[in-house]
Amino acid sequence: MPRKVDHDERRQQVVDIARRLIEKEGVDAATVRRVAEEAGCSTTIVSHYFANKHQLLLLIYRRASEGAKDRVRDVLDRSPGDIEACLEALLPMDEPRRRDWHVWFAFWGMAIGDTEFAHEHRTYLREVTRILAGVLQHRFGGRNRTHMYRREGQRLFALVSGIAMQAVFDAQTLPVSRLKSLIATESERLTRVYGIAPEGLP
Amino acid sequence: MPRKVDHDERRQQVVDIARRLIEKEGVDAATVRRVAEEAGCSTTIVSHYFANKHQLLLLIYRRASEGAKDRVRDVLDRSPGDIEACLEALLPMDEPRRRDWHVWFAFWGMAIGDTEFAHEHRTYLREVTRILAGVLQHRFGGRNRTHMYRREGQRLFALVSGIAMQAVFDAQTLPVSRLKSLIATESERLTRVYGIAPEGLP
Numbered sequence: 566m567p568r569k570v571d572h573d574e575r576r577q578q579v580v581d582i583a584r585r586l587i588e589k590e591g592v593d594a595a596t597v598r599r600v601a602e603e604a605g606c607s608t609t610i611v612s613h614y615f616a617n618k619h620q621l622l623l624l625i626y627r628r629a630s631e632g633a634k635d636r637v638r639d640v641l642d643r644s645p646g647d648i649e650a651c652l653e654a655l656l657p658m659d660e661p662r663r664r665d666w667h668v669w670f671a672f673w674g675m676a677i678g679d680t681e682f683a684h685e686h687r688t689y690l691r692e693v694t695r696i697l698a699g700v701l702q703h704r705f706g707g708r709n710r711t712h713m714y715r716r717e718g719q720r721l722f723a724l725v726s727g728i729a730m731q732a733v734f735d736a737q738t739l740p741v742s743r744l745k746s747l748i749a750t751e752s753e754r755l756t757r758v759y760g761i762a763p764e765g766l767p
Numbered sequence: 768m769p770r771k772v773d774h775d776e777r778r779q780q781v782v783d784i785a786r787r788l789i790e791k792e793g794v795d796a797a798t799v800r801r802v803a804e805e806a807g808c809s810t811t812i813v814s815h816y817f818a819n820k821h822q823l824l825l826l827i828y829r830r831a832s833e834g835a836k837d838r839v840r841d842v843l844d845r846s847p848g849d850i851e852a853c854l855e856a857l858l859p860m861d862e863p864r865r866r867d868w869h870v871w872f873a874f875w876g877m878a879i880g881d882t883e884f885a886h887e888h889r890t891y892l893r894e895v896t897r898i899l900a901g902v903l904q905h906r907f908g909g910r911n912r913t914h915m916y917r918r919e920g921q922r923l924f925a926l927v928s929g930i931a932m933q934a935v936f937d938a939q940t941l942p943v944s945r946l947k948s949l950i951a952t953e954s955e956r957l958t959r960v961y962g963i964a965p966e967g968l969p
Contacts, residue, residue, distance in 0.1 A: 590880035592794075667879045673932065674876030677869045678792035687937045694940075719940070720949065723929030730875065730928055731921065735889045738896075738921070747922065754956075 576614045578604055584625045588664040592671035595621065622675060623685065629668040630689050636662075637696060646704030648721075648755065651697065652748050655725050657732050658741050666729045694718040705759035717759075721751065778816045780806055786827045790866040794873035797823065824877060825887065831870040832891050838864075839898060848906030850923075850957065853899060854950050857927050859934050860943050868931045896920040907961035919961075923953065 582603045586594040597618065601608040615621040636654035640647055657663035676682035697718030702710065728747060732739040784805045788796040799820065803813040817823040838856040842849055859865035878884035899920030904912065930949060934941040 588879070591878070592876050594880065670872070670879060671876040673936075674794050674873040676793070676936065677790070677872060678796065683936055690933055690937055691940065719933065720926070720930075723933055724922070724926050725929065726932055727925030727928035727930075728922075731892055731925055734875075734878065734885055735892055738893065 575604075575606075575610070579611055579614050580621070580624055580628070583621050584628065584668065587622075587625060587671050588667045591667075592622070592675060619679075619681075622672065623682065625668055626672045626682075626685065629665040632661075633665055634692070634696070637693075641696075641700065646700060648697070648700050648704055649748050649752050651700055652721065652725055652751065653745075655693075655722075655729075656744050656748070657729050658744060663733060666733050670730070670733070690722070693722050697721050701755070701759065705755070707760070710759075717755075724751070777806075777808075777812070781813055781816050782823070782826055782830070785823050786830065786870065789824075789827060789873050790869045793869075794824070794877060821881075821883075824874065825884065827870055828874045828884075828887065831867040835864075835867055836894070836898070839895075843898075843902065848902060850899070850902045850906055851950050851954050853902055854923065854927055854953065855947075857895075857924075857931075858946050858950070859931050860946060865935060868935050872932070872935070892924070895924050899923050903957070903961065907957070909962070912961075919957075926953070 579600055583595045583600050586599060586603070595618065597608050597611050597615075600621075601611040604611065615624070633655060637651050640650040640654050644650065655662070657666050672682065672686065676686050694715060695718070698711070698714040701714040701717055724747075728739065728744065732744060781802055785797045785802050788801060788805070797820065799810050799813050799817075802823075803810040806813065817826070835857060839853050842852040842856050846852065857864070859868050874884065874888065878888050896917060897920070900913070900916040903916040903919055926949075930941065930946065934946060
C-alpha cells in the first residue's frame with residue numbers, strides 16, 4: 566500500500582515538474598534529464614514513469630485540456646446558458662489559464678506530423694465546439710439550429726484561441742480589460758444574431 | 768565567386784530541408800543530424816551555416832512570415848481595400864499556406880520562455896494588425912477610426928489564427944469551402960459595422 570502511494574505521488578510530481586518547465590521555458594526544457602534534476606531523482610526513475618517524452622507531453626496536454634473543460638463545466642453547473650462566462654473560463658485571464666495556453670501552444674507544435682497528438686487535439690476541438698454549441702442552444706433556443714450553433718461554437722473557439730495567442734505574446738496590447746471588452750462585443754453580436762436571451766439569463 | 772555561390776546555395780538548401788522537416792514532422796524532426804543526412808553532408812557543415820537550431824528556426828519563421836506578408840502585399844497592390852482577399856492570403860486555403868501555419872505553431876511552442884522568439888512574434892503580430900487596420904481604413908474610410916480599426920485588425924487576425932489552427936488539425940470539419948464561407952460572414956459583419964464599401968470595391 567505505501568509503495569502504491571509513493572508511486573502515484575512520484576508520478577504526479579514528475580508530471581508537475583515537466584508541466585512547469587514547459588509552461589515557463591517551452592517544450593524543449595522538459596527533458597527527462599531536467600525533470601530528474603528538479604525532482605531530485607535519477608533519469609532511470611523518471612523514464613520508468615513515462616515510456617518517453619511523448620507520453621509525458623500527452624499527459625500534460627490532457628491535464629490542461631481537462632482543467633479547461635472543468636472550468637467550463639463549473640460555469641455551466643451554475644448557469645447553463647452563460648456563454649460569456651464560458652469564454653472567460655477559456656481565455657488567459659489569469660496565470661493558471663495563461664499557463665494552459667502555453668501547454669497548448671507547445672502541443673500544437675508537436676502535433677504537426679504526429680498522428681496520435683493530432684488525433685487527441687482534434688478530439689478536444691470537437692468536444693469544446695460541441696460544449697459551446699450546447700451553451701448557445703440553451704441560451705438562445707430555437708429549433709433546427711444544431712448546425713448553426715455548431716458552426717458558431719467553432720467560430721467562437723477560433724476567436725478564443727487566436728486572442729489567447731495574441732494575449733500570451735503581447736499582454737501589453739491585449740490586457741485582461743481588453744479580453745473582457747472582446748467578450749462583451751461577442752455577447753452583443755450573439756444576441757443580435759440569435760435573438761434575445763430568455764429572462765433570467767445574463 | 769563560385770565559392771560564395773556555393774555557400775549561399777548550401778545555406779539555402781539547409782534552410783529548405785529544415786523547413787520541410789518542420790512542416791511535415793514538427794519541430795523535433797529538424798535536428799542538425801537529420802538535416803545533414805537529407806542534405807548529404809556532414810553535421811559539421813550544417814552547424815557551420817547556423818550557430819544552432821535556435822537561429823535556424825528563427826530564419827524559417829521569418830521566411831514563413833515574410834511569405835505571408837508578401838501574399839498580402841500582392842493583394843493590396845491590386846486592390847488596397849480588399850480585406851476578404853487579405854484574409855484568404857493568410858488562411859490555410861492550400862498546401863503552401865497550410866505549411867506556413869505548421870511553422871508558426873512550431874514557433875509559438877518554442878517562443879514560450881524564449882525572449883528573442885517572443886519578441887520576434889510580437890513584432891509580427893503588431894505588423895499584421897497594422898496592415899489589416901490600414902486595409903479597413905482604405906475600405907471603409909472615416910475619421911478618428913484608427914484605434915477602432917486597429918482593434919478590428921487584431922480581432923480579425925485572432926479569428927484567422929484560431930480558424931487556421933482548427934483547419935490544420937481538423938480539415939474534415941473545416942474544409943476550404945468552410946473557410947470561404949467564414950470570410951463571407953466576416954465581410955458582411957464588417958460592412959454592417961463600418962459602413963458600405965465605396966463604389967468599385969468588392
